[in-house]
Amino acid sequence: MPPRTNHLGLARNEYKGKPSTLCPGCGHDSISNQLISMAYELGLEQHKIIKMSGIGCSSKTPAYFLGGSHGFNALHGRMPSVATGALLANKELACIAVSGDGDTGSIGMGQFKHVIRRNVPFVYIIENNGVYGLTKGQFSATADEGQFLKYYGTNHMPPIDLALEAVIAGCTFVARSFSGDAKQVQALLQAAVRHPGTSVLDIISPCVTFNNAATSTKSYPYGKDHEIPLHEIEILAPDYVEPRDEIMIDDYAEGDIIDVEMHDGTFIRLKKLDKDHDPRNRRLAMNVLEKSMREQIFSTGLIYYEEPRPTLADTEDLVDRPLAFLDDSALRPPKAALDGVMQSLMGG
């Protein structure tokens, strides 16, 4: 039987990268898998995508998905600036970026906040495991307060909540998820890749080697037992025709469904499972994150969404054609222009 193909006629295999060299069972590999599925399901063209990353276990993963795309494994904590430059040079590219909690929460905190502030349109995935894996298990800035590691002792500092930092910085798409929750990760990726602004996905992605004890909030056992999705997520593409009213009838009472309309006409349908979270309300988003941190509640889902601000390329008021492909005549003013400047500077 021929393999199933997407609308480009490509099999899922075509979206894979090189084999992973991470530890077997690493949460990051599940996320790579979901990225492969997302690109396959949506029928994305790989040559129109760039993959960016910083340094660390998570940042190795772009080699393991979308082998047909250009990728750039940059510097520790500096991926956002490299992505910014690439997307200015070619604003037609879509960008999927992978970082970790060390890469973003410590060395890269400044670039993380500023790339959001500029609203560079890309998917910013933080594969968050609370620990430095490649250097063998130091605490990261997202590690739990009071957590104990044999060599480094007890962590006395409160964790940094990267989703909360993203909201505060002005991010217009902020989600938290769990790499063990494939369905939710998939739905969030499908929404994020359509968002014309910075979308931050803080995905708890357990490190099976250094931080997978059931007592750690970044472990598989903990995540499986404690994850409380705020809602079920369904992505309704722009060409989705089924009348919305009929869906409402489903198992959900009116008011328990929130349809978040995206820029391209896609709807993110959120079927509420918990309380009254509405991701379109910034105050509620911060409350959810605040409460999660204080009471150690592992709330996942779309935390915050707003209609995106103009992107960096918009505010730069750039020509339509990608700057990288402008021809010489657009890049070099004519001789008369130089003569004019010279004339204006000439002496008597």
Add this chain to the structure above:
Amino acid sequence: MEIKAQTQTKLDTREPVINDFAFSVATKNGSGSQTSNNVLVMSLFQMGIPVNGKNLFPSNIKGLPTWYTIRASKDGYTARKALTEIVVAYNDGTATEDVANLPPGGVCITTDKIARVIKQREDISYYEMPVAKLMRQTDVPSAFRKQVENMTYVGAVAQLFDIPLDLIYDVLLANFKGKVKVAAMNHNVVKLAYDWTADNIVKTDPYRFERMDGTQGKIMMTGNDAGALGAIFGGVNVVAWYPITPSTSFVDGIIGFRHLRQSEDKENTLAIVQAEDELAAAGIVVGAGWAGGRSLTSTSGPGISLMAEFAGLAYFAEIPAVFWNITRMGPSTGLPTRTSQGDLLFTHFLGHGDSRQICLLPGNLKEAFEFGWKSFDISEALQTPVFVVSDLDLGMNNWLSDPFDYPDQPMNRGKVLDAQALQDFIDANGKWGRYMDVDGDGIAYRTLPGTDHRFAGYFTRGTGHDEMAVYSERSDDWIENMTRLRLKMDTARDMLPQPIIDDGAEADIGIITFGTNEDAIREARDWLANDGIKTNYLRVLALPLAASVSDFIDAHKSIFVVENNFDGQLTQLIRLEHPENISHVRPLALGDGLPMTPDWIYDSLKEQEG
């Protein structure tokens, strides 16, 4: 007390000195004297007199002493001179020292208030301006009064040394971008001082200006503006930067010239991002270069330090990007508003491990413009970062120049494969790998993101990689890669701007230098020639060094390397690259924060040569 003319008889007997003397204007920083000084320089320029203005300013917004030196030279010598014949002493805090620095027969123009407190010398001319009294006669609003006060010395200078009043008005008008009201307000003060000087001061010095045709067809601008204009004509399309003296005005220049590159419907063909720090600025230009942009950042020493990691990545991953280092005096924060050539070695070797960065070394406005556009061609052709190492003196001061030449070569975008070319490459070679050197020049072929070919994608990394851009920790892959990078740098030697050489003399002495020392050296060489000491000359324009540098060293018995730093960094580089027969190569290195003077070069060379 209007004149101190104790030595009047003696002074009167002197021959007139026309268009060949220097001023030092001493004021307090932030007092608005920059406009007055610019007006003087531009007026002399418009009179056709070769002139150079150098701002020796403090790292401060308001209050600290600042000096501006203006040198007029009918013979076209525009280096800073160790001594100025005239001082405008408008800063009470430094006036005593300023007067003490004058040579015998010098001139001090000061205010009546300051004149009361400074120590008087018998052998110079004093001209005292009743500034407060003059200002009371104007209708300048009190908010501007302090700033406009400096126009009183412009008026005095104009009267004493013969600068036409109407010319000053034209220059003021140009300075204030055609705003008649502001120009007139300033000019009224100039005229008031001018007339008062005519009525009340008896000139007792021999100095004056006269129209000549030494600047006809020439331009005057700063090196940062020239470099920025060059970048505009070089097709820069992504600029990222972080403010730092003395490089800030480089990006200000790009912003100022950005309109030259706007599309018909006023959209931009270049993005300009003020980054959160120099790390991000470097990351943005590296990302842009990787994606096919012509990207540029401009910074100075502390920023270059922060950019070191990205510079190493771009060198090793082979990504084009242009970095301007407008050098100021280090180490550390150092003297942030003083010039230096002290970053040469650091910039050339920027990055950990065995990296060697291409450096272009402009020494004048024309080169700043030329390297402004050419740096992109070199960077894309070699797929490597290019550092243009300028300095504060060139960057921030006004220099005289012939007009710039329009680029004489089309843009060189380097070895970039589009989808069709990639297919052709694969057909010819069986496969394509990002770091395959099929031409034997060390330069591989790259693809850009967005190229619609299933094999166009590759993975860029700072980690070890093989020619297919696949992660590799194999020693043979590593050595092969580094060998190719070294080959690429050797390829670069011939592609880069070649040294300026003047070796026409039968001379035992050769002078080597780089950057902005040329004017001072030219003058010092003329003085030496007058003493019967012949010299030849070579100015390095790029690193790695060209082969002709070795030939020049071998052809002379004595080599002096003139450089504006403490350690003799070019000398060290020459010793590294040309290790044989170099006992005759000696540095003439002075890192004092100031532009080089012919006086120091002349004295030091004579002393060392015995």
